[in-house]
Amino acid sequence: MRFGEISALKWQNVDFKLGVIKVRETLVRGEEGRPKTPGSIRDIKMLPPVAEAIRNQRKHTMGKSNYVFLNQKGRPLLPNSINYHIWKPALKRAGLKPMSLYQTRHTFATLMLDAGELPGWVQQMMGHQTLKMILERYYSYIKNYQRDDGSAFMDNVYKPSVKDNAPELPNEDMNKAYGKSKSA
Known part of the structure; x- marks a missing residue:
């Protein structure tokens, strides 16, 4: 607030x-x-x-x-x-x-985003009308957003059941991508 x-x-x-x-x-x-x-x-x-x-x-x-x-x-x-x-x-x-007392708002936003809270939720909690302020002011401080490996998609969107039911693939790298090992 x-x-x-x-x-x-x-x-x-x-x-x-x-x-x-x-x-x-x-x-x-x-x-x-x-x-x-x-x-x-x-x-x-x-x-x-x-x-x-x-x-x-x-x-x-x-x-x-x-x-x-x-x-x-x-x-x-x-x-x-x-x-x-x-x-x-x-x-x-x-x-x-x-530092300014107002900095506590910035600390809140940064901590929430860094913990993985959705930017839209943080925007709403802070009373910003758009995501622009969140993205412009805080994005660069968020260490969890620095990954660029697609793991969030694989973990949260790509169905875990697909991983479990995936056939054994000949390519070792593909097996790793689906969470399979040679012993599986």
Whole structure:
């Protein structure tokens, strides 16, 4: 989520039964409004660590406000305050170089794609209207996309039953391609 989407998140848009966060608003420079683009209005699947964190957050802010995340004064979060008082000190204590809080979105996209998640799913989760941003910004960082051997097709599309039922072939390379060995 973008920081403004996190700041504007209200408890009514957290659905534990469906396991989604409904992004419907954003909070930018103290003004609440519609998200950045029509594609930004979306339902985000809560992965288990997110669901756990939101359940823990419920103990601190539910009943105090409509907003999920509040500052120490009980008001919605502001990016500059979080950036200077929490984010940058945390990076420094962790021994990491200074970076924008927005970089967490890039980290999410890169980690998801590198783990093999479909680009279209990542696009939807991030609220991009097209795959263009995903492909232009993140593709080169994805080590799993660097293979060029056709193994994904063979493993996921070409029917494993065809491999098992394939006749013994005279060509040793073809036998390897079908997963056969001389002893099989």
